[in-house]
Amino acid sequence: MQEKRERQHKIEEIIRGHEIESQEMLLKQLQERGFHVNQSTLSRDLKDMRIGRVLNARGEYVYAMPNEEIKEALQIRLDQDAACGCIGYEFSGNIGVLKTLPSYAQMVALAIDKLSLPEIVGTLAGDDTILIMPRDGYDRQTVKQSLLRYIPELKEKVT
Amino acid sequence: MQEKRERQHKIEEIIRGHEIESQEMLLKQLQERGFHVNQSTLSRDLKDMRIGRVLNARGEYVYAMPNEEIKEALQIRLDQDAACGCIGYEFSGNIGVLKTLPSYAQMVALAIDKLSLPEIVGTLAGDDTILIMPRDGYDRQTVKQSLLRYIPELKEKVT
DNA sequence: TTTTTTCCTGCATATTTATGCTTTATTATC
């Protein structure tokens, strides 16, 4: 059956885009997308895919792709030092425009660069504004979602 | 109390040197070293230390230091492509001497380099022999143990 | 020193995850 393949792809997508704290939570996400399986199957899928349950910067249990974890660790910096300076996110065409407190932009941009996200080619920072250049093939929403993973504080400030 | 600090250091040491598959197993290792705590405490220690349970190359659950996981992933290559060519390990003084099948040495050495283990300064490979240069402060056994983590097949072939 | 607060741990248990076994579906072979 090739439903399994599709499901596992979907799982990867979900894991990358959300902070999934338990298999039960993953289950719910899958159901909303039309995949109906039980927890046993998930447990096996995750094992297949080498997806482990690791601790993110805030000390919460989170499922992560193998080696995604290193980014979780980096997030510590982004969280504590930089993210608190972020105050808004908008688009100009495909380009993301991240607003920060004055003088924060360089620092935040550096932190974002360090994440070396697949969705982002690079950043260009002024004093309180960062341009985020998406990589070909990724759309605005994907880039935004990915960034939100690392700057959760931004969630409330974004349209 | 500073027993906690010591214990957590010991935990890191154990995790780095062994494939710990469960907290129970870790518990046993700690007891052998004179630390007597229960599973609850371990669970909390691991959370503190951001040590997660991930899947190694062989699909077994294993505790790993944050970002050690990326090495676990690399191990896939070392396992499947390279490690099968390893046939023995001895010492010459502090220097490790890893014997491989003819023509395997370069490939295996490259794989080992990629692991960038703290215990190893570098490697020098001929055709079927690799010299492993330990970093100052690490002894023969530590280096060997660390390497065995990534080339388990070697276990039976080593004195 | 006494009091207060914070931290650490164990106990018991809830929560979460893994897995043996069985059934069902899929693929391959005849």
Added chain:
DNA sequence: GATAATAAAGCATAAATATGCAGGAAAAAA
């Protein structure tokens, strides 16, 4: 198409892990 072999999923449950609560030790404040 029928049958055998393989893979996938469910069910029930075992195994493993996380955590609320309470007691006691250590540290800080008085």
